[in-house]
Amino acid sequence: MKVILLKDVPKLGRKYEVKEVADGHVRNFLLPKGLVKEATSEALEWLELQKEIWQAKDEEALKKAYKAIEKISFEGMQYRKDIGQKALALKNNLLAKNF
16 A cells, blocks of 8 residues: 555655555554555645745745855855755755655
8 A cells, every 4th residue: 555654654654755564554554543544645735835825835944044154254254155045955855765
């Protein structure tokens, strides 16, 4: 059965990963404990929507961070402007692998 993990599950996967799991394990263990949700088409659409929301929040946070950096300035100050972009790209690559 295809499921979406709602929490990190040891030896199975991390939160919001989609996994194929034995039906019995899902019915007898994972569902009763609230660890998974069946990966129906609606649930997968919800997951994609959540992914879009997370990306929008990340971009907004990045903009706020750069605006805050612009307010903090002093003579000789240096910072790498691409660090935020690299961190965001790394996070998005990790998310893409999980979806």
